[in-house]
Amino acid sequence: MADDSSHDDGPVQGRRGFLGQASNFAMAAGLVGGYGAFGAVAARYLYPARPDTGSWQFVADLARLGVGDSLRYQAPGGETVNITRRARDGVAEDFIALSSTCPHLGCQVHWEDANQRYFCPCHNGVFDSAGVGTAGPPGDAGQTLPRYPLRVDGNLLFIRVPTARLVADAASSGRVIDDDCASAPGHDPCLSPLARPPRDGELG
Template identity: 35%
Template sequence: MTIGLILGYGTGAIYFFQFLIPRKKPLKLRKLLITSMEKLPPNGSTTFKDLAGREVVLVNTQEGLKAISTVCTHLGCKVYWEPENNRFFCPCHGGVFDINGNVVSGPPPRPLDNYPVEVDENDNVFVKLRES
């Protein structure tokens, strides 16, 4: 009888802990066609919105294409791409980010969000975005 109770409560405990600690869902990415290489000259940029409606800038740099969020990681203000200075700037509190979105100066606690970029055989530019 004791063994039966232990097995019964043990089985219940397993389901209880699975409820408390749910499994992580795999990250789903969706490719979104943004532009073509022909329309994005060297040092050129274009903006678009991600699947959640947040603005993202796509920049054609010497290092390659970069898709970086324009939402500052400090307080959520809009960050602007400054091609003449090769940086992102947040006017709210003077946050400065490099071409890769890394914090250079100011109060932002972490880098800007980056998105993977792909160019297909027809020179179409796709950005992989996280599904909500």
């Protein structure tokens, strides 16, 4: 393109060789640098603003859990965490907090009481009560259910869980799910008035 003739192209020929090349380079560098930086800004903008490192959330008084007891905790994101107490030393290591997210491809496992195992419906993954994979893809790969860090402060138990939520204005903190009767906003599931199917005409 340098040899494109132009009517007012009139630099001194001797300078033209080196400086001409340099000016080409400077122009290319300026354009790449400027617009490249703008591109980088755009890329950074699209990447999540800050990583969700989670936050410490209160779970329960230590006294609530005896050795061998477990409770279910619902993280702000909706995930269920099983927290089991194994010892009575009053430290975080007494407890394990098992995520319900399958390490294989991220589906939610559920506890099968009859088989005493966690089961993942996506690819038939099976975990024992300690979260160790025993069958299916996680068993083959030797994966376990992820554990969340726990902290004991005084006589209170805290857990560090991700806080990102699917629905923007949902509640911002986690809560313990009552094992016998899951308590949720709205009607108390313990008090289901129609345990039997309604008879004809009963519901109008």
